[in-house]
């Protein structure tokens with residue numbers, strides 16, 4: 001077909017541009033119909049919002065400010081090419097972990113998690129897949145099943161007695177100042193070690209029941225390790241910088257895990273040897289259980305590396321919540337003595353004053369549990385939950401969530417959300433006692449606060465985690481009276497600048513409040 005010159009010019013100058021315009025228009029209407037990413041700061045090419053992240057430490061406070069400024073309950077920041085989605089709304093969190101849980105059941109791939117889990121051999125930080133399924137089954141069916149919980153009762157009871165003995169020794173002479181941060185941290189470490197290795201301390205403890213130098217080094221390393229996994233390291237978001245240790249996180253994490261391994265590995269190796277040469281034949285603790293698991297061909301179900309990594313993950317992962325919760329709750333209550341009184345009255349009416357509180361009392365201690373639940377709402381140990389990763393593109397709360405996004409629930413954001421909670425910054429345990437008949441639990445399936453999470457990646461250890469926390473608190477409260485030290489009128493409730501822990505360790509004046517014979521029963 002041939003065109004005359006004017007027709008050709010008409011096509012060139014009018015019809016083609018019109019056609020292009022129409023195409024563009026079509027495209028933009030299509031685009032405007034496609035859901036957008038959640039709101040957030042405009043990212044730079046390649047690095048995304050990393051420059052702002054580095055300029056605004058600590059990262060969680062920078063993120064809090066972004067969300068407050070945007071007045072949003074869901075936001076997106078881009079770190080490298082990863083979309084990090086932040087959530088402070090229970091209903092949106094439920095969309096992620098109830099409605100679309102299968103899509104969000106993975107974890108990030110990065111240097112710290114790979115290093116600590118020896119190449120993703122564990123449960124918590126291992127991405128979705130066969131290895132995670134295998135290890136989660138081991139956790140749920142072998143380590144923390146109701147039967148196993150019962151089997152381990154006496155070990156937990158022994159550590160609850162050790163706790164009282166240690167505090168009693170510091171307070172018996174008319175009242176003494178007790179560093180409750182130290183006491184609560186050590187209790188968590190002692191209990192986990194008892195369950196893992198049937199051992200109270202690494203090294204020798206002190207005469208008064210306190211921890212010696214090795215133990216202090218070990219527990220401190222657990223805390224350093226937990227603070228440096230998923231710690232917003234630049235090389236986690238810009239994988240081509242994997243060799244760079246910009247913030248020094250890799251060095252710190254390597255040192256901490258080396259210290260932990262220094263204590264764990266000789267015990268694990270010796271124990272495996274004992275099972276192999278027949279000098280050990282009875283299970284006493286979780287390590288024995290892990291070593292004794294067999295596959296259908298009667299071969300060991302777990303490799304040495306799987307056992308070591310899983311034990312490291314349990315020791316690191318279980319240490320922080322109970323201590324932080326009890327330290328904050330006691331601090332809040334010392335400043336509001338009527339609450340301390342109400343909780344001790346409940347303990348006295350359920351337990352009396354002639355014996356120590358036991359796990360079997362827990363179902364009746366609703367006010368005590370409401371106090372702890374309020375602590376989880378107001379003062380969660382870290383603002384961010386363990387990150388989840390989306391395994392495909394999807395839409396949540398009408399926003400586009402691309403495959404590979406990291407989902408971070410802001411625990412404090414949810415717990416302090418004024419749409420959900422009246423006077424959200426006030427410590428008010430009564431809010432969890434909706435009616436007299438209710439039985440309080442620390443778990444929150446509606447995600448109106450974030451204790452154990454929900455869905456496939458939720459904490460499988462609700463019973464153990466709750467028992468540890470309640471017993472720690474109940475023993476301290478029932479066994480002793482607590483007031484602020486003589487030179488302080490109240491306990492300072494400031495939050496540490498770099499995380500959500502209490503800025504100053506809680507030191508309080510404690511006095512035994514039960515009859516002497518009760519303490520003497522455990523002073524062997």
Ligand code: HEM
Nearest residue numbers: 123124318321322386451452453456457458459460461465
């Ligand atoms: C008060 C104590 C505890 C609290 C508040 C707590 C809370 C949590 C939370 C919030 C998660 C992440 C949930 C999510 O990603 O959505 C988690 C995961 C996990 N917790 Fe706990 N936890 C506690 C104690 C423990 C203990 C004592 C153990 C083991 C002995 C344990 C084992 C695990 C495991 C294995 C996971 C990972 C589950 C998975 O990724 O599939 N937790 N925990």
